[in-house]
Amino acid sequence: MRILLLTGKGGVGKSTLAAGTAALAAADGARTLVLSTDAAHSLADAYGVAVGAEPTEVAPRLFVQQVDAQLRFEQSWADVQRYLLQVLDAVGVDRVAAEELTVLPGAEEVLALLELRLRARSGEWDAIVVDCGPTAETLRLLALPEALGWYMQRVLPAERRLVRTLRPVLQRTVGVPMPGGDVFDAIERLHAELAEVHALLTGPGASVRLVLTPEAMVLAESRRTWTHLSLFGYTVDGVLANRVFPAAGADDWRAGWVDAQERVLAEVEDSFVGLPVWRSVYRAAEPVGVEALAALAREVYDEADPLAVPAGEGPFAITRTAGGAVLRLALPLVERGDVDLARNGEELVVTVGSYRRLLTLPSGLARMRVAGARVADGALRVRFAESERDTVPHHPDQHTEDLA
CATH class of the missing domain: 3.40.50.300 (P-loop containing nucleotide triphosphate hydrolases)
Incomplete structure (x- = not known):
């Protein structure tokens, strides 16, 4: 339908x-x-x-x-x-x-x-x-x-x-x-x-x-x-x-x-x-x-x-990698300074302008740490790595060197 x-x-x-x-x-x-x-x-x-x-x-x-x-x-x-x-x-x-x-x-x-x-x-x-x-x-x-x-x-x-x-x-x-x-x-x-x-x-x-x-x-x-x-x-x-x-x-x-x-x-x-x-x-x-x-x-x-x-591809996708995973969220017409990103336990908090989305992470991602994030080509990409420790990137342009 x-x-x-x-x-x-x-x-x-x-x-x-x-x-x-x-x-x-x-x-x-x-x-x-x-x-x-x-x-x-x-x-x-x-x-x-x-x-x-x-x-x-x-x-x-x-x-x-x-x-x-x-x-x-x-x-x-x-x-x-x-x-x-x-x-x-x-x-x-x-x-x-x-x-x-x-x-x-x-x-x-x-x-x-x-x-x-x-x-x-x-x-x-x-x-x-x-x-x-x-x-x-x-x-x-x-x-x-x-x-x-x-x-x-x-x-x-x-x-x-x-x-x-x-x-x-x-x-x-x-x-x-x-x-x-x-x-x-x-x-x-x-x-x-x-x-x-x-x-x-x-x-x-x-x-x-x-x-x-x-x-x-x-x-x-x-x-x-x-x-x-x-x-x-x-x-x-x-x-x-x-x-x-x-x-x-x-x-x-x-x-x-x-x-x-x-x-x-x-x-x-x-x-x-x-x-x-x-x-x-x-x-x-x-x-x-x-x-x-x-x-x-x-x-x-x-x-x-x-x-x-x-x-x-739809607006939201998760791709598994050798050392973790990459979460992709389409954000067309957005520059990196328009996005605020934070990690709160099992949630990824994405803010664009006056709108905020609390993304509840799947269990496989929730146990990983956020290793980097990047806004490019109309999408936010967040890289997760296997670890017991969480990090909270406040700006999505931090630690971007490993993201395509």
Whole structure:
């Protein structure tokens, strides 16, 4: 099964291109579901039909779904929310305000990912196209499974034991109800489901496609997005440049825009070397409906398969060597000064800008020491050597002589 996520800066037209990509895939014979994780659902508007909380067939083999976040929230978070409401009630918070406070931040996007998991597990689809939210929301969302995993492995077991031991004393002393086993079970269930989503989206059949418009600020954000998606192990397989002015027949005013866009598009080609860059021409009217969207996508992809699985090495790889191993993490467009690297026990802490990833090392690497690190050719390479002693390189350009 193929999973394709489209994301980009708000307003660049990603919903239209997601809808078109899905329509083309279905027209070419793939049973396709297009799913929105964007809180501002636009797929119904793009197809010009009513869409419900369950997959709705809008054309042969083409189904559309906009997740009912409230329903999924109640199903997945009810036990935790019930406990939080008890706590807030005990300290005198108004019931209506308490219900607002207990809503999980970013619940719509998180629960849409859980819906993606269910649909992927069903085996009903050849392809699932995901219309993601704006890039910042998408990055926070895709980083969530690993962040929650760290909490689940290190904090939750201790909290379970502590609460079980001290519940009677704490409830009498502070008058606030302590969480029961159902609360911890709900959190563990959420973690397991999100971990499964992460495995799906970082697997060989999944990738992310960046949507941008030929503007300098949009390009700068797209470049950062490629770097940060790679940091968390997601494969970016191409770029969709949308709303490109056609050069033919341009008057003086439009000719200025054409020239400005061409300069940015040249930077796009230079920035995303190795990735296909597809262009979508600015149209006089927005395409609406399955046929118009499929025609748009067919023109954009220009005979290329919109669901082609990306070839080549993924963002993350470990290679064994005679004296240890080399861990490779793709970090496109990054210089060595942009990366901070540290070792913390069984974790490798990689920081790029405002994003940090805690990489839990496989047991085979965890017992080795970090012997060197290097940022080159769009990747961070960390060399591990057999030893009982750990070293912590704070700068990834230290001890680089042994890394290719």
